[in-house]
Every structure is written in structure tokens, then in C-alpha cells.
Amino acid sequence: AQSVSQHNHHVILSEAASLELGCNYSYGGTVNLFWYVQYPGQHLQLLLKYFSGDPLVKGIKGFEAEFIKSKFSFNLRKPSVQWSDTAEYFCAVISYSSASKIIFGSGTRLSIRP
Amino acid sequence: KAGVTQTPRYLIKTRGQQVTLSCSPISGHRSVSWYQQTPGQGLQFLFEYFSETQRNKGNFPGRFSGRQFSNSRSEMNVSTLELGDSALYLCASTSEGLAYTGELFFGEGSRLTVL
Numbered sequence: 001a002q003s004v005s006q007h008n009h010h011v012i013l014s015e016a017a018s019l020e021l022g023c024n025y026s027y028g029g030t031v032n033l034f035w036y037v038q039y040p041g042q043h044l045q046l047l048l049k050y051f052s053g054d055p056l057v058k059g060i061k062g063f064e065a066e067f068i069k070s071k072f073s074f075n076l077r078k079p080s081v082q083w084s085d086t087a088e089y090f091c092a093v094i095s096y097s098s099a100s101k102i103i104f105g106s107g108t109r110l111s112i113r114p
Numbered sequence: 115k116a117g118v119t120q121t122p123r124y125l126i127k128t129r130g131q132q133v134t135l136s137c138s139p140i141s142g143h144r145s146v147s148w149y150q151q152t153p154g155q156g157l158q159f160l161f162e163y164f165s166e167t168q169r170n171k172g173n174f175p176g177r178f179s180g181r182q183f184s185n186s187r188s189e190m191n192v193s194t195l196e197l198g199d200s201a202l203y204l205c206a207s208t209s210e211g212l213a214y215t216g217e218l219f220f221g222e223g224s225r226l227t228v229l
Contacts, residue, residue, distance in 0.1 A: 006156075009154075036218075036220075042222075043117075043118075043204075043220045043221060043222045043223070044157075044204065044206075044218075044220040045220070046217045046218070049217070090156060090157060092157075094212060094215075101159055101170050101172065101212070102147070102159050102212055102218075103159065104149075104156045104157040104158070104159070105156055106154060106155060106156035107156045107157075
């Protein structure tokens, strides 16, 4: 069965630290990849997406992610986090041969110490 | 442009009852998809409706159903509620559907508690 794994359930960092959140998916066909973020008390919103082309994609608020096809990974990175990055982050995959179902990871809660 | 609106925001039901949740998409969006969010499980896809037709369905029992109206508003129904149905139910809209979307626009959710 297709799945998306986010191995870090809760990450705690200090401000200005670098961030990398892992995302691995299990599917060998064509996929589109997404990171969504849910700030406290707010609705989910798109952080960045990969459809094709340059495997390094940039999103809002200084986030970026790299698609590594050989590793089935789409890790999220930010060189220097801020307290306002405290949120829950979800990786998601749409595969095009499974009736276009979207699969989300279980999420990573990021807490930033001021 | 108004966002995705979900009603009610909070509700409490007892086991065996049924519940109907409503979702009004962004104007012009024809696709509405529904998700169940629980701690530790993340978001699980329930189904997608596009132009009043169910286009995709996740792995949920038949107690979970939905429909979409001609104005693109969608409802989700859960019958014979179980304790495990307690969750935040999210809907999202997009203009062309999951197969083509670059972005899902989510509502704030309906939090269902089953006692």
C-alpha cells in the first residue's frame, strides 16, 4: 500500500537553528509532492510543491524542499528557524495511477524555543 | 475572496447517532475533498467530489458518505457513529480537482466528539 512517512513526530529547536524534516513515500510512479503547514489556530496552507523540473523547490517564508527520486524523499529545510515557525508540518503525495488519491503523512510538530 | 467555510465548527454526538457536516468551497472551485484528522494519524483522505460526482474515495467504511450540490457546496454524513469517529473533519477546495491541483484550500474544520 502506498504510504507517506514522516519519521520525526515532534522536533524542538532554538531560534536560528537549521531545520530539516524528513518525508519518504512509497510509490514508484509519477508523483506530485507537497508540504502543508498548520500554524496554531489556523487552517492548513500550502508551503511548497513539486510537480516537475528543478528538484529543489522554494516555498513561502524561506522554506525549501529537495526531491530525491532515488531515495523517494522530499525533505523540508530552512536554514534558520524563527519562533513563528512553530506549527505542524504535513508532507503529502498525489500519485497519478491510483485514481489521484492524496496521501498525507502523520505530521511533524515543530516547536521553536525563543 | 471568501475562503472555505465549514459548519458546524464543533459538535458533540453520542454513539449510534448520525451527523452531517457542510462545506462551502471558494467561489468558482468545483472540487471539494474531505479529510479526517486525528492525533498521530495525520490527515486521511475520505473522498473527493467534482461537479456533483464522487471522483475518488479513500479507505473508509460505507458509514461515511458525501454529496455535492450544483453550487459546489458539499455535505459529509457519518451514520451509526462510533467513538473512533471523534476527529477534526476538514474539507478543501480546488478549481480543477486533486489530479491537477497545485494547491488545496482548506477550511478550519468541524470538530466532532462522539461520547
